[in-house]
Amino acid sequence: MAQKPWLQGLGILFFGVFLYPKMTAAQQPTLNLMPIPASVQAGSGSLRVDSSFSVALSGHGEARLDRAVERFLRQLAHQTALPLLLKPGKNPKATLVIQTEHASKEIQEVGEDESYVLEVSATGAKLSAPTPLGTMHGLQTFLQLVEVSPDGFAAPSVTVQDRPRFPWRGLMIDSARHFIPLDVIRRNIDGMEAVKMNVFHWHLSENQGFRVESRKFPKLHELGSGGLFYTQDEIRDLIAYARDCGIRVVPEFDMPGHSTAWFVGHPELASGKGPYEIERKWGVFDPAMDPTNEKVYKLLDDLIGEMAKIFPDHFFHIGGDEVNGKEWDANPKIQAFMKTHGIKNNGELQAYFSGRVQKLVVKHGKVVVGWDEVLVPGVPKDIVIQSWRGQAALAHAAKQGYRGILSNGYYLDLGWPAARHYAIDPMSGDAANLTPEEKQRILGGESCMWAEYVNAENVDSRIWPRNAAIAERLWSPEEVRDPASMYARLDFIGARLDWLGLTHKTYYGKMLHRIAGTSSLVEFAALRTLADLVEPVKDYTREQTAPAEPTSASPMNRLVDAVPLESDAGRHFGELVNQYLAASCRDADAEARLRAQLTLWRDNDARLQPLARRSFLVKEVAANSQDLSALGVAGLAALDAIAKDQPASDTWKAQQLAVIEQVKKPKSQLLLIPAPAVQKLIEAAAAGGTCFTAKP
């Protein structure tokens, strides 16, 4: 990852140009780039993009570049509805002239040069990059620059000099707990390309499924997948498509735990007695491979050999997480083996297993990636640790000479706000204190989409657009960290991703219609109002609060499955309350808007009631609906109290806060997001005064 000379200086020189201040509605961002480039220098004027738009390729040529330009042109045509010639040419007077210096590696490597320079002026645009990887990133930046303008579509004059901060910027999708069809994977690859991620980590085996066709061991997928697996041809196609987008594909076969599905067809690999069935529940289960059985290594040798041929990437992920050891403890043969070989505990037994598997992976020409647990004394220095534990674990590994990628903090399924993911930096905490050489070992990070509660219908909405915030964290300079700017651009990128066929926006109406059934406009609007203000419970509380034990056969048709993981409406309400309370004296406009919303909420439950009587899926959230009305009543009371210009009574305050406490309790696995903001209003009312003393 050689740094281009011009970047060394320019990174500082141009930095101040693009950091957006906190934006207000009147002060729209002029550039909606995400991730924000290393440097952006604004010019004057803009380049008109009309149906005469053309692209020329020069310098290094390869079919992948032609396809990249065709994809870019199709996308541009889609985004503008302009009839464009969809082929690149060679004319040096083309609107966009691309110069690529040389080929990238035949098998894409970690740390290849992904930099590019994009210069847009009123008369034309020029994109230069050392390799096709940079060219492809530059094309995505250009797409983001094109906007509707007063005179047609246009890209502003600008010079972008860009390169990634980290060489490993990944998204993991778990296709094992719920099978995710190939077309869904493919459109997510498109999404990754749009935000310049470059590693698709494919979690392919689990207790709940073995998802790859094995011709050597067909019982693995035939008995271990319920018929839901990818054929080898499909995988090859997907990998070729990802390569076309500058994205590596790292397969993960999780072992020795998380492997029940393997044992349905191959019980002889397990440490327990079997027989085994595909697991339908969620959690950490007992079945684990038998590290003392040579047959296990024989099969893994052949299987890894087979898979190594299908997956060309240099890295091979062997999982290694969450082995509870119960089958090992219960198996006398394993206990005897441990005694004979002086293996003192299950940790050491797993280390023994990992060491053996690691050698098999090396034998087939690959480098091991594994979760934190694979880092045990004596493991070769070239392995890569994927950390679900955090920066401290990564820093610890880096000090010992191991490379690592961060996933702690980037678990998309936990339902955190995008800003919380965004604030997490692989180089923070203990990692901040590493030497420069040690820091080089922190390769980047991966967001993870674990699939207990996602399927083809809602998975896009769990990944996008929030994944773009993580992509920006891994690409953009460390100093880029303003959440307000991030959220403004996230809205924009969310709309752009819609053009790629991702369903993170369109799924919502469909799922709400299923929940509502036949409904009047008023009823449906009431459901939508409620749905827009709730979020699924966070972290791992969904299992704990489930009305019945969830399984892979549980229908995902409830409101908790339908609502986005982050409520935009809830966030906006909170911002409005902050704005209202931050004003040194009363902000009449903000107050009017708050009253309008709170009134709508107060009256919403009555509008939703008929639907709750007709649909069990609405009935389930009747308590949430009542809570929303209670929140409306409490908020209006607070505004009335504030208007009285004197502190509200302690009794009143206590009553109101009791309502808030009740509302804050999750119901039907949903949280009502505006509760803390209404609480602020109540506290302001209790503090009293026309001009606020309580600040947000």
Place this chain on the structure above:
Amino acid sequence: MAQKPWLQGLGILFFGVFLYPKMTAAQQPTLNLMPIPASVQAGSGSLRVDSSFSVALSGHGEARLDRAVERFLRQLAHQTALPLLLKPGKNPKATLVIQTEHASKEIQEVGEDESYVLEVSATGAKLSAPTPLGTMHGLQTFLQLVEVSPDGFAAPSVTVQDRPRFPWRGLMIDSARHFIPLDVIRRNIDGMEAVKMNVFHWHLSENQGFRVESRKFPKLHELGSGGLFYTQDEIRDLIAYARDCGIRVVPEFDMPGHSTAWFVGHPELASGKGPYEIERKWGVFDPAMDPTNEKVYKLLDDLIGEMAKIFPDHFFHIGGDEVNGKEWDANPKIQAFMKTHGIKNNGELQAYFSGRVQKLVVKHGKVVVGWDEVLVPGVPKDIVIQSWRGQAALAHAAKQGYRGILSNGYYLDLGWPAARHYAIDPMSGDAANLTPEEKQRILGGESCMWAEYVNAENVDSRIWPRNAAIAERLWSPEEVRDPASMYARLDFIGARLDWLGLTHKTYYGKMLHRIAGTSSLVEFAALRTLADLVEPVKDYTREQTAPAEPTSASPMNRLVDAVPLESDAGRHFGELVNQYLAASCRDADAEARLRAQLTLWRDNDARLQPLARRSFLVKEVAANSQDLSALGVAGLAALDAIAKDQPASDTWKAQQLAVIEQVKKPKSQLLLIPAPAVQKLIEAAAAGGTCFTAKP
């Protein structure tokens, strides 16, 4: 088309059961069937539909029925998100037991038995049909019956005895003026199946394109399509898929006019000198085949032979419409031929041509379908007339012994309200006075999606859900004609069609986002408010009012391309005004709702202004936005005047009506739909009085 004995009596017996009265919000329809079946008898209780739901096939078996059940189960699983076993079985205790008597014809014919009986009770469902065609229709009825209920998903207990009124219920899609990709065609086939249409009429050649691969005459598609054509394999797949859905595919090759694209590769067929280029504009053009040239018949013989093998349907559409005769008039050879053969005018010359082509079609085993113009003296009695002229032309043809289908009144591209299409009956007008035998010759009708202003992005929205109203006209008993019931069910079916992958709902937000570009929530909502209340200009006024001559290369990114052809919000406002004015004394609730809407409109232009300054696509509709605000002001003034309990002055009335007249003028090819409703308010104000004398 033998009528089952039980239907003869039951048609009358049960008819009253299902005709919905005008529905209010409180009085939701319990059955949302569309098209309404011939008879429906409500039972008590309902059949629970949960993950144990199963289907058994009995009686006649064929692979198509298995696939139909699998498609049905996938659809049901999609609609409910229940994990269903997606295969039919043989268990007579299955939830839904299907009994099919015998096979339908190998090549689907006009007038085959499509009837079915569906009996749903609390303990199970039974579907019986003489042929797989009826079985498939019954499955669609069952899907429509399944609704969310207080206790889960359920289908109400009901006995449906159903058969179509007309045997030919078609949708024509013009894939020639704009190419419509196969996946779009395919999802429209799904939509047709859902509303029980059974003919897909594929308009495949035009001045603007020849869209089918011809291996015998490859210059036809290679030079005549700009690369946008269907391969023969793709067409075979599509036909097989349509057959699976009980849908015939009738190809149309339009000749001797509408054929410029043929002449690009084969100028020798034309009556003019050439050379020819693919036509990019819209309208009726001069180029026409040379009816005096034997080479024309030689090529058509071979081509029809080639196409007859690909398209198995018994019918073959030769177009025949709109020949302006100018090339014939200008060609001395043709004039000499006419003199020699005693052909007196161009009409006779076209008749000569049609006669020759008709013989070629017969030679290749097919029956001709053609537009009105092909009906000339001496044409064999077995041809079918597709009438764009109307019921009188059809009745005239029927009296002469010709069969016919109606398309006049069913042109989806003209932007009529669904209710207007719905009111048009093939058997009305002159057709009502035919003898029973003559009436038998009126086979049904076809809606037509002409493609000047549609492409893959918006075509679904021009067809759906409004096409369901035409489908109901052609399937349901003649007495089914209540537009209020139709509209209520159209909303429902529109949401259901969304599950099929049709994009008639989801395209809208995407297109509005393109128009808006980066926008605040307030700005986007303002655009949406305006967009929801306008419709494209009607009939053929779009060409006449175009800012620049439209061509096939014109970007379809304007608001006129984005808004639905029928404004639901506009219709609802009109209904609210009617409700308000129909009340014998003032309806305070309706008044409050009217005031809220009018106030929103009044203030909308100010909210939209910033966007109009940034986006040329919004700037284009600035005048429409000002009109909406003017309408809001006028409507509020009318409500104020009504509140004064005395007639408003003539001066006031004249001023207000002048505003309305201004607003009614189309701008940017858009009509502001609520104008007439606001006019009613003004007129009521001018009439005066607390209790209205003016009735809607």
